[in-house]
Amino acid sequence: MPTIKSLDDLKRIREEALAKRKAKTTSGQVQITVAMGTCGIAAGARDTMKAILETIAEKNLEGIIVTQTGCIGLCEREPIVQITVGDQPKVTYGKVTPEVARRILEEHVLKGQVVQDHVVPL
Amino acid sequence: MKMIRSMVLVSGDSLSLERGAEQVLQALQNEIQAFGLSDEVSVMMIGDVGRHDALPMVIVYPEAAVYGPVRPEDVHYLVEEHLYKGRIANDLLAPVRELSGRIAWVAARKGTLPAEQRIVLRRVGLINPDDIEEYILHDGYTALGKVLTEMTPNEVIEEIKKSGLRGRGGAGFPTGAKWSFVAREKSAKKYIICNADESEPGTFKDRIILEGDPHSIIEAMAIAGYAVGADEGYIYVRGEYLLAQERLRRAIEQAREMGFLGKNIFGTDFSFDIHIHTGAGAYICGEETALIESIEGKRGQPRSRPPFPTTYGLWGKPTVVNNVETLANVPPIVLNGADWYRRFGTPSSPGTKVYTILGNVNVTGVIEVPMGITLREVINIYAKGMKGGAAFKLAQTGGSSGSLIPASLQDTPMDFDSYAKAGVALGSGALLICDENTCVVDLVKVLMNFFRKESCGKCNPCRIGTQRAYEIMCAIAEGRGKMEDLDQLLWLSENMYLLSNCGLGQTAGTPIKDMLKHFRAEVEAHIALHVCPTGVCKIKAFA
Numbered sequence A: 001m002p003t004i005k006s007l008d009d010l011k012r013i014r015e016e017a018l019a020k021r022k023a024k025t026t027s028g029q030v031q032i033t034v035a036m037g038t039c040g041i042a043a044g045a046r047d048t049m050k051a052i053l054e055t056i057a058e059k060n061l062e063g064i065i066v067t068q069t070g071c072i073g074l075c076e077r078e079p080i081v082q083i084t085v086g087d088q089p090k091v092t093y094g095k096v097t098p099e100v101a102r103r104i105l106e107e108h109v110l111k112g113q114v115v116q117d118h119v120v121p122l
Numbered sequence B: 001m002k003m004i005r006s007m008v009l010v011s012g013d014s015l016s017l018e019r020g021a022e023q024v025l026q027a028l029q030n031e032i033q034a035f036g037l038s039d040e041v042s043v044m045m046i047g048d049v050g051r052h053d054a055l056p057m058v059i060v061y062p063e064a065a066v067y068g069p070v071r072p073e074d075v076h077y078l079v080e081e082h083l084y085k086g087r088i089a090n091d092l093l094a095p096v097r098e099l100s101g102r103i104a105w106v107a108a109r110k111g112t113l114p115a116e117q118r119i120v121l122r123r124v125g126l127i128n129p130d131d132i133e134e135y136i137l138h139d140g141y142t143a144l145g146k147v148l149t150e151m152t153p154n155e156v157i158e159e160i161k162k163s164g165l166r167g168r169g170g171a172g173f174p175t176g177a178k179w180s181f182v183a184r185e186k187s188a189k190k191y192i193i194c195n196a197d198e199s200e201p202g203t204f205k206d207r208i209i210l211e212g213d214p215h216s217i218i219e220a221m222a223i224a225g226y227a228v229g230a231d232e233g234y235i236y237v238r239g240e241y242l243l244a245q246e247r248l249r250r251a252i253e254q255a256r257e258m259g260f261l262g263k264n265i266f267g268t269d270f271s272f273d274i275h276i277h278t279g280a281g282a283y284i285c286g287e288e289t290a291l292i293e294s295i296e297g298k299r300g301q302p303r304s305r306p307p308f309p310t311t312y313g314l315w316g317k318p319t320v321v322n323n324v325e326t327l328a329n330v331p332p333i334v335l336n337g338a339d340w341y342r343r344f345g346t347p348s349s350p351g352t353k354v355y356t357i358l359g360n361v362n363v364t365g366v367i368e369v370p371m372g373i374t375l376r377e378v379i380n381i382y383a384k385g386m387k388g389g390a391a392f393k394l395a396q397t398g399g400s401s402g403s404l405i406p407a408s409l410q411d412t413p414m415d416f417d418s419y420a421k422a423g424v425a426l427g428s429g430a431l432l433i434c435d436e437n438t439c440v441v442d443l444v445k446v447l448m449n450f451f452r453k454e455s456c457g458k459c460n461p462c463r464i465g466t467q468r469a470y471e472i473m474c475a476i477a478e479g480r481g482k483m484e485d486l487d488q489l490l491w492l493s494e495n496m497y498l499l500s501n502c503g504l505g506q507t508a509g510t511p512i513k514d515m516l517k518h519f520r521a522e523v524e525a526h527i528a529l530h531v532c533p534t535g536v537c538k539i540k541a542f543a
């Protein structure tokens, strides 16, 4: 990692990160974010994460980034998974068990059909 | 199922009543029914709304549109426009005015209330906490860079003072003042401590911040270090917060690698580094002087004060102790300025507050809202009402050492001063909402059990007082109580308040006082009639 020695260094790093992210969204890349705070993990987010990674491996899916984030404040709906496809708006899913995660990959990520019954309206 | 999407409040102070508020309420109920909106819109009359220039007023949430003065004949149009068609009825709006207190934040939002106002939590749930690049992408470390290259330490302190930021650890002490006390000490060594012990039952706001945005605390501590002249910091993390500890460790490593911690940060001669210290499960170690003792490797017992940590803190050196949420407010204030910050919240308690909502409500979880919002708004808007339509009985604020808030205080703005004026405490941000099926005797018994176990035992009033209070509460709950016990309880809580060495003993009696002030009849029923009105306490029939 580069060492920051001035505000300009910081700005450069930020611009690079921004460019990287732009490249991701314009190429239609899929980003899957699993909320992994303690509440999420307690509700089974690790199993959900595992199911997502396994399904991606099983089906040899490419161009998908899986990341984690903290609690978004809806502890009751955990595990929460957010999907962004390219530059489309982010879709937030609640109560995503491993089975639901597989369905989301199958229907939303592969076929572009949002799994309505698990969407959390924000 | 009823799904309330809008809440309509009618001002019900004496002047409003004189000017026909009752008729307006009646008209609202009729019109809402006529438009078939009864299942989606709730209407209620509240007390004083905090301004008296356009009464009676009608306030509609979630938009927080303030209408006034509203006459009964305006109501049809108002309901049709706002509630049926979903447009603000502009010509009925009350004049926009600088407000104070209760609906000040309405002005701050220029008449609209967003889902929430996130300052502290703006990155939580959005970024990957393990990736410093994402933090930087969302303005991370810019405030530190600005402070180190463009501001003097004194300017930083002045900005924090001007922002009016007050400590979120429970007591609401002005942060800028605290920093200036440490800054003026002439000592070569000073410390910054982040209090992340968070052991109040039901409070988990700090954990959400640490797990979701660990770098923000690192950045804030470095800024505090620069402002007061400290080069070393400690984060005292609650022992059970394993995930938070893991993420903080990783964040500190990354920050060191990129030069945000260590020597000559941003090419200046400022150096700062942070250690993590984990607690071992004692509630009292959240008290700042006990926390310092614990870091020093001693038994976690509060010190006598003065001297305060700002002059004699960790290893005898001047030390800033700040709560996680307090610190998380610092980078945005530095970045956007004190004036920006003062746009949120109330004049005496600017900014937002993170609350954890628990109990008998439909939606529990975490929210960040402007200071000055009321309990009724929290329950109806963010918690989507009481579970199963039960009636609200009381709320317990701030874990165990807060207050019992009865229904009569539901419309008091939640900020430090308004609550203090009403004789209650805001505490650390947990809101335990209890419905009518909660027995207040049982609740207070549980709280006393907590205090008696967590008392460190250093001073008699607290060590013995909490134990005695618990025994008496048990007796009342089992139907063995006597009327004299109530005087004994009050005597105990008064003496604990006056004679205890630290906040634990001083506040342990608060729930008792609140219970006897607001729910005395219920307690007396346990004693005199041997019945628990809610049926929670198992009282054996008279032998």
Ligand SMILES: Cc1cc2nc3c(=O)[nH]c(=O)nc-3n(C[C@H](O)[C@H](O)[C@H](O)COP(=O)(O)O)c2cc1C
Pocket (backbone or CB within 6 Å): B166, B167, B168, B169, B170, B171, B172, B173, B175, B195, B196, B197, B198, B199, B200, B283, B284, B285, B286, B287, B288, B289, B321, B322, B323, B324, B326, B327, B502, B503, B504
């Ligand atoms: C018994 C007791 C427990 C406390 N626990 C905490 C805690 O868990 N976290 C916290 O930030 N402050 C706690 N405090 C308050 C701290 O002593 C101190 O006031 C606070 O950390 C100061 O930070 P602030 O000015 O940013 O609020 C506790 C106080 C008492 C008396």
Ligand code: SF4
Pocket (backbone or CB within 6 Å): B284, B301, B302, B454, B455, B456, B457, B458, B459, B460, B462, B463, B500, B501, B502, B503, B504, B505, B506
């Ligand atoms: S008041 Fe209670 S917790 Fe505080 S020092 Fe005294 S015994 Fe310990």
